[in-house]
Amino acid sequence: MLHVDVDEPGRPREQRFEINHHAYRLRQSACFIKGGITCISCHDPHQPLKKDPRLANVVSVCLGCHQRHTESNDCVRCHMPSRRTQDVVHVVMTDHRIQRRPPPGDLTAPLAEHESQVDDVEFLDRAEVPEGAIGELHRAVTVLRSMPRNDAATQYLARHLDVTPSLVPRFDLIAAYLAQQKYRAVLDVIGTLGDEAKKDPRLRDWRGIAQVGVGATGDGLADLQAAVDADPDLPNFNSISRPCFIASAETKKRCRI
Numbered sequence: 137m138l139h140v141d142v143d144e145p146g147r148p149r150e151q152r153f154e155i156n157h158h159a160y161r162l163r164q165s166a167c168f169i170k171g172g173i174t175c176i177s178c179h180d181p182h183q184p185l186k187k188d189p190r191l192a193n194v195v196s197v198c199l200g201c202h203q204r205h206t207e208s209n210d211c212v213r214c215h216m217p218s219r220r221t222q223d224v225v226h227v228v229m230t231d232h233r234i235q236r237r238p239p240p241g242d243l244t245a246p247l248a249e250h251e252s253q254v255d256d257v258e259f260l261d262r263a264e265v266p267e268g269a270i271g272e273l274h275r276a277v278t279v280l281r282s283m284p285r286n287d288a289a290t291q292y293l294a295r296h297l298d299v300t301p302s303l304v305p306r307f308d309l310i311a312a313y314l315a316q317q318k319y320r321a322v323l324d325v326i327g328t329l330g331d332e333a334k335k336d337p338r339l340r341d342w343r344g345i346a347q348v349g350v351g352a353t354g355d356g357l358a359d360l361q362a363a364v365d366a367d368p369d370l371p372n373f374n375s376i377s378r379p380c381f382i383a384s385a386e387t388k389k390r391c392r393i
């Protein structure tokens with residue numbers, strides 16, 4: 137497992153603050169990096185805050201490692217301020233990046249709703265990435281899972297599949313080609329897989345879509361049927377796209393998505 141992080145235009149990692157960033161932010165704190173503080177040092181995150189008596193007196197946790205430099209017991213107000221999250225703009229959370237000074241400005245000021253913008257995906261920690269193409273292969277897979285039309289990642293994956301026998305990057309490449317409507321490429325990758333893999337209902341579903349896509353409708357429908365028979369409960373069964381391939385003119389109207 138390799139950890140990745142997104143690159144947002146104009147917002148370096150130290151400035152990112154999302155609703156689910158307690159660990160992300162604590163990880164950036166000197167109290168964690170040098171002091172080894174953990175998620176259960178101050179409270180149990182699996183309990184409602186009110187139930188954990190330690191929080192009411194969190195100053196005593198701080199003072200377990202630090203010397204008092206002020207009369208105030210409200211260390212949290214200055215060093216872990218409440219802050220509006222960038223991704224869920226109607227919510228305010230506690231910034232778990234423990235800093236000398238809070239970031240400038242009014243941290244709880246309203247934020248306009250906006251689409252999030254992701255430029256790229258990078259490794260969270262380069263040091264944990266193995267040498268050679270296998271690391272970069274992981275990254276390309278991750279890029280495609282969030283941006284299935286990304287050209288560079290698609291090409292990288294296509295060129296470096298041979299660094300691992302794992303089916304995972306192959307399935308991801310197929311899924312990306314499907315999203316890009318490159319049906320021949322889908323069939324080419326599937327052609328390189330062994331018989332066992334080809335029985336996978338997801339793969340049969342994808343192959344069916346690709347075959348219909350290249351005009352081999354009969355074979356495609358047979359694959360789609362086989363996929364549904366093999367695993368009727370697979371939730372992700374392209375329930376939107378499949379009826380559109382098989383559809384009458386009437387259904388096709390509904391399929392314009």
Ligand code: HEC
Nearest residue numbers: 166167170171172173197198200201211212215234235236
């Ligand atoms: C397990 C020990 C530990 C606990 C508990 C702890 N810290 Fe720290 N903290 C550290 C260490 C170690 C450093 C780094 C000191 C250094 O660089 O010399 C640090 C650094 C800091 C800094 C300076 C940050 C910076 O970037 O320069 C602040 C402010 C701070 N802590 C506040 C707090 C507050 C407030 C609490 C309680 C909510 C707390 N700490 C709890 C160990 C701890």
Ligand code: HEC
Nearest residue numbers: 158159162173174175177178179181185191194212229230
């Ligand atoms: C240095 C002390 C400290 C540590 C360590 C700590 N928390 Fe917190 N946490 C707080 C404080 C203080 C609050 C705000 C309490 C309040 O509002 O009464 C809080 C609040 C929360 C909340 C409620 C939502 C919010 O943001 O206000 C969640 C969830 C949470 N922490 C999760 C975590 C997780 C997960 C970790 C480990 C990554 C963690 N905490 C580590 C001090 C800590």
Ligand code: HEC
Nearest residue numbers: 195198199202203204205206208209210211214215236237
């Ligand atoms: C009114 C705001 C405020 C409160 C309350 C506050 N601090 Fe600070 N603290 C600061 C500021 C500002 C600095 C940075 C001082 C500097 O950089 O010269 C700081 C610095 C620190 C440092 C870094 C000191 C160093 O020399 O490296 C630690 C540790 C710290 N505070 C812990 C605490 C603890 C523990 C509490 C609660 C008992 C607390 N603070 C309460 C504002 C506050």
